[in-house]
Amino acid sequence: MTPPLLEVREVVKAYSMGSVLSRHRIRAVEGVSFTMKAERPEIFTIIGESGSGKTTLARMILNTVSPTAGTIRFRGTDLSKIWRGRDRLAFMRGVQPIFQNPFDAFNPLKQIDRYLFTTARRMAGLRTVKEIEDRADQALKKVGLSLVEIRGRFPHELSGGQLQRIAIARALISTPALIVADEPVSMIDASLRMSIVNLLRNLRDEMGVSIIYITHDLATAYYISDRIIIMRKGRVVEGGDARAVLDNPQHPYSIQLKQAVLSPDAAGSGGALLSAGLVESQAELGELT
Amino acid sequence: MAPATAAPRAPAKENGKAEATIEPVLVVSGLRAYFQTSSFGVEREVRAVDDISFHVGANEIYGLAGESSSGKTTLIKTVAGAIRPPLRVLSGSVVFDFRGRRVSVYDSDPQVMDEIRWKHLSYIMQGSMNVLNPVRRVRHSFVDFAFRHIGRKMPEFMDIVRTHLQRLHLTPAVLDAYPHQLSGGMRQRVTIALATVCRPEFIIADEPTTALDVIVQNGVLAMLRDVQREIRSSIIFVTHDMAVHANLCDRLGIMYAGRLVEEGRTADVFKAPKHPYTAHLIASLPRIGYVAARKGLEGTPPNLADPPSGCRFHPRCPLAADICRRQAPPMTWSSPGHRVACFAAATGSAQ
Amino acid sequence: MSRVLRDLFRYNREFAIGIVLLAFVLLISAASFVSPYPPNDSFVVPPDLPPSWPYILGTTSRGQDVFWLLTFAIRNTLLFGFTVALLSRILSLVIGLVAGYAGGLVDRVLMSINDTFIVIPLFPILVLFYFVMRDRMSWALLALAMSCLGWAYDARLIRSVAMSLRTREFTETSIFSGMSMRQILVEEHLPYVLPIVFSTTMNNINWSIGLEVTLSVLGFTDINTPTIGVLIYWANQHTALVAGVWWWILFPVMLVIITFVGLFLLAVSMNEYIDPRSRLSRVGG
Ligand SMILES: Nc1ncnc2c1ncn2[C@@H]1O[C@H](COP(=O)(O)OP(=O)(O)OP(=O)(O)O)[C@@H](O)[C@H]1O
Ligand SMILES: Nc1ncnc2c1ncn2[C@@H]1O[C@H](COP(=O)(O)OP(=O)(O)OP(=O)(O)O)[C@@H](O)[C@H]1O
Ligand code: SF4
Numbered sequence A: 001m002t003p004p005l006l007e008v009r010e011v012v013k014a015y016s017m018g019s020v021l022s023r024h025r026i027r028a029v030e031g032v033s034f035t036m037k038a039e040r041p042e043i044f045t046i047i048g049e050s051g052s053g054k055t056t057l058a059r060m061i062l063n064t065v066s067p068t069a070g071t072i073r074f075r076g077t078d079l080s081k082i083w084r085g086r087d088r089l090a091f092m093r094g095v096q097p098i099f100q101n102p103f104d105a106f107n108p109l110k111q112i113d114r115y116l117f118t119t120a121r122r123m124a125g126l127r128t129v130k131e132i133e134d135r136a137d138q139a140l141k142k143v144g145l146s147l148v149e150i151r152g153r154f155p156h157e158l159s160g161g162q163l164q165r166i167a168i169a170r171a172l173i174s175t176p177a178l179i180v181a182d183e184p185v186s187m188i189d190a191s192l193r194m195s196i197v198n199l200l201r202n203l204r205d206e207m208g209v210s211i212i213y214i215t216h217d218l219a220t221a222y223y224i225s226d227r228i229i230i231m232r233k234g235r236v237v238e239g240g241d242a243r244a245v246l247d248n249p250q251h252p253y254s255i256q257l258k259q260a261v262l263s264p265d266a267a268g269s270g271g272a273l274l275s276a277g278l279v280e281s282q283a284e285l286g287e288l289t
Numbered sequence B: 001m002a003p004a005t006a007a008p009r010a011p012a013k014e015n016g017k018a019e020a021t022i023e024p025v026l027v028v029s030g031l032r033a034y035f036q037t038s039s040f041g042v043e044r045e046v047r048a049v050d051d052i053s054f055h056v057g058a059n060e061i062y063g064l065a066g067e068s069s070s071g072k073t074t075l076i077k078t079v080a081g082a083i084r085p086p087l088r089v090l091s092g093s094v095v096f097d098f099r100g101r102r103v104s105v106y107d108s109d110p111q112v113m114d115e116i117r118w119k120h121l122s123y124i125m126q127g128s129m130n131v132l133n134p135v136r137r138v139r140h141s142f143v144d145f146a147f148r149h150i151g152r153k154m155p156e157f158m159d160i161v162r163t164h165l166q167r168l169h170l171t172p173a174v175l176d177a178y179p180h181q182l183s184g185g186m187r188q189r190v191t192i193a194l195a196t197v198c199r200p201e202f203i204i205a206d207e208p209t210t211a212l213d214v215i216v217q218n219g220v221l222a223m224l225r226d227v228q229r230e231i232r233s234s235i236i237f238v239t240h241d242m243a244v245h246a247n248l249c250d251r252l253g254i255m256y257a258g259r260l261v262e263e264g265r266t267a268d269v270f271k272a273p274k275h276p277y278t279a280h281l282i283a284s285l286p287r288i289g290y291v292a293a294r295k296g297l298e299g300t301p302p303n304l305a306d307p308p309s310g311c312r313f314h315p316r317c318p319l320a321a322d323i324c325r326r327q328a329p330p331m332t333w334s335s336p337g338h339r340v341a342c343f344a345a346a347t348g349s350a351q
Numbered sequence C: 001m002s003r004v005l006r007d008l009f010r011y012n013r014e015f016a017i018g019i020v021l022l023a024f025v026l027l028i029s030a031a032s033f034v035s036p037y038p039p040n041d042s043f044v045v046p047p048d049l050p051p052s053w054p055y056i057l058g059t060t061s062r063g064q065d066v067f068w069l070l071t072f073a074i075r076n077t078l079l080f081g082f083t084v085a086l087l088s089r090i091l092s093l094v095i096g097l098v099a100g101y102a103g104g105l106v107d108r109v110l111m112s113i114n115d116t117f118i119v120i121p122l123f124p125i126l127v128l129f130y131f132v133m134r135d136r137m138s139w140a141l142l143a144l145a146m147s148c149l150g151w152a153y154d155a156r157l158i159r160s161v162a163m164s165l166r167t168r169e170f171t172e173t174s175i176f177s178g179m180s181m182r183q184i185l186v187e188e189h190l191p192y193v194l195p196i197v198f199s200t201t202m203n204n205i206n207w208s209i210g211l212e213v214t215l216s217v218l219g220f221t222d223i224n225t226p227t228i229g230v231l232i233y234w235a236n237q238h239t240a241l242v243a244g245v246w247w248w249i250l251f252p253v254m255l256v257i258i259t260f261v262g263l264f265l266l267a268v269s270m271n272e273y274i275d276p277r278s279r280l281s282r283v284g285g
């Protein structure tokens, strides 16, 4: 039997924060478990409160932060046992990230094509300049850009949407099995958002890439995910089949989250919904904590 | 004028808004701002803002939407006077009127502009979670930015800051954190708090809530709205989230490829979009429950260094006619308070 | 870069004066290459002559021409300062960047070494060093010793910047692009800390020259290599001031002061110019 693609078991991450005098510990992630099967690629969505530990969980899966407790296995290998440089490269070939803030995803002092070329050389093992540039161009075409457009340009010369698409293109270059996407569409317009979400879906359906999709956008979560977990204060409050959970949320927080989604139909309401939503949410929050 | 400003008015709800357009606080006319770069002898000109005119009234929230890289950020940067090479203003003017004090952004001394920026104007930049100084605690950022302007004693100042943070669903504990110890959404809220704690008269916000969950986002928007109502200030709010526009903004401008293509009261734009791009934008809004494959806009986004002739939307427009390829459509009034730049809309066939 | 320098020269008085002073000092040290006398030969000219043609700065009691001797001395002194600055900069860069990037245990070990170097008293250590080495003491050895003592403060500064760079997303992008640690440090992080390094270099040169002069005047260095300090040392040995040979002391002291002031002005003007934050805002980062 093949081991699962990803197995997250009871992971905990605690940080200490504050000054020397008033040090306190924050438990950013508190006992989260889930498994992603190798046989069937899927889009696994994590939604939840701001500051609930989604990014921290993603970083632990990417092996850039190590858990305080619990284990994470990728294709059967315990991430905490990856020591040698060669193993690390192999791991990174299999798991690639897309980050939250496209403005910070590339060094502002450096030209952006450099990251694509380095990835093609190091991660995909290409040698000649032509191969490398072709691969970069291919990846860019998949996200609606081309090498000609971005060659030699610096991050500040590109818009947020363009930057995010380049970040996705870069992640695709090493043909990974798992992409961890931390709010990949939060800075892109609705139309492009759909095209990128569709792109993620194609990656799953056609290239067999599994995706961990972290988002605040319930609509796209509903649209592309197979499974979903909802996090609050480091814990999973609800999880399961994405459509079932979102159609009929059970936990008070999930219910509230769904109700808080703004509707475009309210155009011209003068923000009546906003304040109402807030009052309600505060009452509810008080009750939950 | 002054008496009109002082006159008491019903709390701004639907009807209070229409007259807001009578006393513009900001008038932008014929603004053109290009990125002019030359590398290795090759000149490039990115026409990110091309002949844009609009105004923002007192006590009004003006929304700005549009495709990625259509020049929204560039436009409001230019409005805020925060430009630096290679971005250059070629023509047009940006004039603020702060309670009788008129300031033309591109005809004033740098000193006057600096003063304006501190006193009246607050600009939340896109991706601004990075502006926090990484080696200083959040507390120090507040002291650096806002202490002088609030003019209270330190303990009192910190109390104001704490209360303000709480309105944004942040615990005062974030004051003792370094920026990297906060989540993306927390950092974003800290920058919003920094920009609003002094209660500026004009807030320019570029995608300030992208990293927030919907509950917190609603709280933040409500706070912005409250601050705006309290002192009857104006806001330009840029976001891709049309639902936010629908709920927050009084008027809405839609940009495409460096141009303003449609503008009107939010409800009008949503209910009866006139420009084919707007129509597409609104029709393609994602909603919970949609599962069928939905398409993005056909075709590639225009290259602003070499934009399409005539109407810049014509290569992707289902209604494109011959004239669209040859001539740029002028902005025309289609109904009171509703403008659109499209030949088809003018003849009434866009719907 | 050249445009930046031109603008600085035109609009920044401190920079312009600093550059002129340093150019003057460099010119004098360059003159050593055309000196008619080797530096260590004595009694090549009549001793104890006051400034007069052709001995414009006079001659010493050991029969050396003060002007030509000075050209060698300032050359060695400058070279010494540059060497110390260069070596200690390399040390602080490597240690600061690595500590900030690696974090954890590596960081703790490196920083405790760092703290030790920050608190140990420099002067006694250097004097002790002299008494241990005695005859084997040479110019290069002293430079090495001082480099080892001069990196600590900067390394701490660099580490704090590197630490915040480590948490930026682009560092992560670099890692997942398969860049090695060396590549990330050199190509991604170094550009951010270079401005800091530039601005501290001038101060470091000043510091090392000052220390070297002090040590030499007291005779705790290799007194056979002529430096400004060694020059003054020999003058003292011959009780030059008492004997009325004031030019033997005055001109070296003046030259070293000019050097100090020039470097100081440069440090000040460059500091405000290459403040990493203002530089970053210029490129839109
Ligand atoms: N390096 C760190 N040191 C201390 N605390 C940290 C650190 N990184 C994260 N935290 C804390 O951990 C908690 C979870 O943060 P995380 O970034 O995982 O949230 P998130 O769910 O991604 O939020 P968002 O939706 O706003 O991005 C927060 O309270 C944050 O302050
Ligand atoms: N410094 C620069 N030099 C050259 N071109 C630039 C520069 N900054 C932005 N551009 C270009 O100007 C155009 C408009 O960019 P802008 O950031 O204003 O778009 P936007 O509408 O804010 O997009 P988004 O919604 O993705 O943030 C883009 O084509 C971009 O590539
Ligand atoms: S002017 Fe023509 S091409 Fe442009 S949007 Fe209208 S119909 Fe389409």
Ligand SMILES: [Mg+2]
Pocket (backbone or CB within 6 Å): A054, A055, A056, A100, A182, B183, B184, B185
């Ligand atoms: Mg996050």
Ligand SMILES: [Mg+2]
Pocket (backbone or CB within 6 Å): A159, A160, B072, B073, B074, B126, B206
């Ligand atoms: Mg923008």
